[in-house]
Amino acid sequence: MSLRTHYTSEIKPEDNGKEVIIAGWIHRIRDLGGVRFLIIRDMKDTIQVTIKKGEVPQDLLEITEKLREECVVTVKGIVKANRIAPKGREIIPKEIKVLDKPVENLPISISSKTEIGLDTRLNYRVLDLRRPEVLAIFKIQSKLVEGMEEYLIEQKFYKVFTPCIIGAASEGGSEVFPVIYFNRSAFLRQDPQLHRQLVVISGLDRIYDLGPSWRAELSHTPRHLCEHRGCAVEMGFIKDEYDIMRVQENLIVRGIMKVKKECGEELELLNKKLEVPSTPFPELRFPDVYDILEAYGKKIPFGEDYDRESELILAKYVKEKYKSDFFFVNRFPFKVKPFYVMKVDEDPQWARSVDLIYKGLELSSGGQREHRYEKIIEQIKEKGISLLSLQWFTDFFKYGAPPHGGFNIGIERLTMQLLDLSNIREATLFPRTPERLLP
RNA sequence: GCCCCGAUAGUAUAGUCCGGCCUAGAAUGCUGGCCUGUCGAGCCAGCGACCCGGGUUCAAAUCCCGGUCGGGGCGCCA
Numbered sequence: 001m002s003l004r005t006h007y008t009s010e011i012k013p014e015d016n017g018k019e020v021i022i023a024g025w026i027h028r029i030r031d032l033g034g035v036r037f038l039i040i041r042d043m044k045d046t047i048q049v050t051i052k053k054g055e056v057p058q059d060l061l062e063i064t065e066k067l068r069e070e071c072v073v074t075v076k077g078i079v080k081a082n083r084i085a086p087k088g089r090e091i092i093p094k095e096i097k098v099l100d101k102p103v104e105n106l107p108i109s110i111s112s113k114t115e116i117g118l119d120t121r122l123n124y125r126v127l128d129l130r131r132p133e134v135l136a137i138f139k140i141q142s143k144l145v146e147g148m149e150e151y152l153i154e155q156k157f158y159k160v161f162t163p164c165i166i167g168a169a170s171e172g173g174s175e176v177f178p179v180i181y182f183n184r185s186a187f188l189r190q191d192p193q194l195h196r197q198l199v200v201i202s203g204l205d206r207i208y209d210l211g212p213s214w215r216a217e218l219s220h221t222p223r224h225l226c227e228h229r230g231c232a233v234e235m236g237f238i239k240d241e242y243d244i245m246r247v248q249e250n251l252i253v254r255g256i257m258k259v260k261k262e263c264g265e266e267l268e269l270l271n272k273k274l275e276v277p278s279t280p281f282p283e284l285r286f287p288d289v290y291d292i293l294e295a296y297g298k299k300i301p302f303g304e305d306y307d308r309e310s311e312l313i314l315a316k317y318v319k320e321k322y323k324s325d326f327f328f329v330n331r332f333p334f335k336v337k338p339f340y341v342m343k344v345d346e347d348p349q350w351a352r353s354v355d356l357i358y359k360g361l362e363l364s365s366g367g368q369r370e371h372r373y374e375k376i377i378e379q380i381k382e383k384g385i386s387l388l389s390l391q392w393f394t395d396f397f398k399y400g401a402p403p404h405g406g407f408n409i410g411i412e413r414l415t416m417q418l419l420d421l422s423n424i425r426e427a428t429l430f431p432r433t434p435e436r437l438l439p
Numbered sequence: 440g441c442c443c444c445g446a447u448a449g450u451a452u453a454g455u456c457c458g459g460c461c462u463a464g465a466a467u468g469c470u471g472g473c474c475u476g477u478c479g480a481g482c483c484a485g486c487g488a489c490c491c492g493g494g495u496u497c498a499a500a501u502c503c504c505g506g507u508c509g510g511g512g513c514g515c516c517a
Contacts, residue, residue, distance in 0.1 A: 410517030
């Protein structure tokens with residue numbers, strides 16, 4: 001049994017005369033002397049409560065005299081359709097209960113339009129989230145992921161949970177966070193990658209995992225977090241990496257469609273118009289990438305990885321040529337990718353390794369994995385990694401593994417790019433960065 | 440990890456280059472008052488700040504050094 005009968009968004013002018021109870025925070029008070037307007041905010045929207053001297057019980061005038069912004073209240077009253085009220089309706093109160101009130105002034109204003117720096121906002125994140133335009137980001141993020149999950153479920157993927165604490169650093173490359181595991185050392189995963197592969201070769205060959213990953217990198221950029229979440233998909237019995245690219249682009253499309261369909265008000269609040277991207281997404285391939293970059297005056301040595309600037313150049317190229325914000329980059333040089341990627345058998349300098357770029361930012365990486373035991377061992381040796389350290393993983397490939405592949409889409413990055421947020425921390429409820437561990 | 444930039448009321452800022460005219464300014468917020476249709480309400484009055492440590496100087500918000508924190512770029516990557 002809830003304290004409220006309606007969320008504010010559910011009250012329409014057609015409800016004229018109906019008795020309702022709303023519950024929420026005092027968003028704003030406009031006191032004109034003889035008439036006092038309380039704007040009440042809940043999770044969904046706001047509504048105006050109008051208190052006119054002489055038209056409401058005397059005790060309401062006294063109660064509302066003492067109210068401040070961000071008091072938590074319930075209001076029981078009659079809905080009145082009124083053209084001059086916001087959204088054509090207001091509540092004439094019969095009873096107002098104060099459930100709680102702030103014990104001190106708020107450090108940041110919820111209702112005022114004064115701009116607040118991101119760092120300050122994150123220091124007071126809980127209050128920051130009370131601002132409807134901030135909350136809108138996370139409502140959208142929720143629907144985005146929901147749309148993606150709907151697609152995966154339709155496509156017969158199972159949702160699985162893989163471990164966050166791992167006994168051995170998985171990929172090399174980026175730094176891992178050590179954790180104390182009783183009397184042993186362990187790590188937080190950088191990626192659910194290897195365990196996902198193990199699930200697929202176990203026989204559960206269409207899975208996804210929504211969960212966190214950690215990177216112990218001192219990254220000071222608007223697009224890196226020490227803790228981020230991914231939608232990680234892995235599937236078996238694929239023909240080649242193109243099978244996973246098709247899943248990936250449909251996944252993105254379905255996420256965006258869901259947001260477009262269900263988050264009209266939130267998008268409006270953020271002043272965003274979404275276009276559902278058309279599929280298939282354009283694909284660029286190594287080594288053609290080198291030529292494209294060179295045409296834009298960027299020389300990358302043949303066989304080497306491209307850099308951040310190149311990423312932006314390629315995005316510009318794709319936007320001009322294909323009018324797309326999304327594109328895949330395929331066939332990366334094997335030397336810049338981890339041991340588990342599958343080489344192109346006929347031309348083993350290149351790998352069936354695929355990044356997805358969205359508005360110039362890497363959203364995911366993935367591709368086809370090497371499933372043949374001897375090849376995996378060969379590739380581990382080629383990378384100079386100790387076979388022993390990966391034996392826990394490689395041994396399972398001795399017993400029959402199907403061709404498989406997958407990818408991991410960064411949820412915060414997708415949200416950030418979708419909404420053109422200037423910092424990934426905006427797309428994270430409680431971001432973890434090298435300096436920030438609280439709240 | 441490397442490079443560049445910054446830190447002034449609760450918030451967001453002006454002032455810093457060229458030290459003194461700063462008793463630090465306007466906004467917003469908060470407190471009090473006026474106001475019967477506001478919708479970033481309006482009007483009047485008040486409250487409130489130079490990141491920390493050291494140095495230079497007759498004099499430091501302002502110049503120098505160190506620290507902390509923040510912003511950005513690179514690397515790493517989701």
